[in-house]
Amino acid sequence: MNIILLGPPGAGKGTQAGNLVxxxxxxxxxxxxxxxxxxxxxxxxxxxxxxxxxxxxxxSDEIVSGIIGEALDxxxxxxxxxxxxxxRTDAQAHALDSILDERGRTLHHVIxxxxxxxxxxxxxxxxxxxxxxxxxxxxxxxxxxxxxxxxKCGSTEFKRRPDDNEETVRTRMAEYRAKTExxxxxxxARGVVSKVDGMADIDEVTKAIDDILx
Numbered sequence: 135m136n137i138i139l140l141g142p143p144g145a146g147k148g149t150q151a152g153n154l155v156x157x158x159x160x161x162x163x164x165x166x167x168x169x170x171x172x173x174x175x176x177x178x179x180x181x182x183x184x185x186x187x188x189x190x191x192x193x194s195d196e197i198v199s200g201i202i203g204e205a206l207d208x209x210x211x212x213x214x215x216x217x218x219x220x221x222r223t224d225a226q227a228h229a230l231d232s233i234l235d236e237r238g239r240t241l242h243h244v245i246x247x248x249x250x251x252x253x254x255x256x257x258x259x260x261x262x263x264x265x266x267x268x269x270x271x272x273x274x275x276x277x278x279x280x281x282x283x284x285x286k287c288g289s290t291e292f293k294r295r296p297d298d299n300e301e302t303v304r305t306r307m308a309e310y311r312a313k314t315e316x317x318x319x320x321x322x323a324r325g326v327v328s329k330v331d332g333m334a335d336i337d338e339v340t341k342a343i344d345d346i347l348x
Contacts, residue, residue: 135160135214135347136239138221140318141247142310144258144303145332146339150247151216153340158347160214168201169193179204199229206237215239227317244321245343247332251307254333258303265291 139147151162172180173187179200183193202220209215221227234241260273266289271278279285321327330342
């Protein structure tokens with residue numbers, strides 16, 4: 135089964151993709167991670183991407199699509215795939231059709247995690263992690279049992295991502311609405327789109343996605 139997980143940054147795509155990897159043996163194809171891996175491995179597409187990034191330019195749709203193709207070629211045909219962060223644009227959506235067709239694959243579901251922007255801002259801005267073990271916390275929803283001490287490893291050092299601030303989050307949301315939301319009608323016309331409440335409890339979101347896939 136091949137699916138696309140859609141939703142703005144912070145909607146929970148990574149968490150849900152991780153659940154599907156664990157429960158169904160699917161493979162998560164996250165374009166950001168794959169791009170970094172291809173550059174590090176020095177693959178032909180990775181070298182192209184490195185040259186573009188070193189010049190301070192944005193990686194083209196063609197290169198991103200090439201990275202996706204490279205990754206699929208390394209998987210057996212019966213391995214289910216979760217596309218995370220791709221496609222982001224109309225051009226990438228059409229490129230994905232070609233990529234899948236060339237490999238005899240079909241896109242089965244597009245699942246959009248629907249979020250409330252103000253609530254999402256609160257969710258992201260409040261995030262922090264243990265600097266030692268990476269355990270995740272939140273100012274409101276998940277604080278350490280003992281203030282200033284990690285529940286998991288006992289460290290007293292915590293960190294926040296510098297881009298987890300309201301201005302950046304709202305900019306990302308605007309970019310998602312402008313560039314990625316417009317690809318939904320392509321898939322809605324094919325009858326493969328399902329919407330899930332991304333603001334629900336993590337377990338509820340997981341169950342909703344399982345119900346769609348089953």
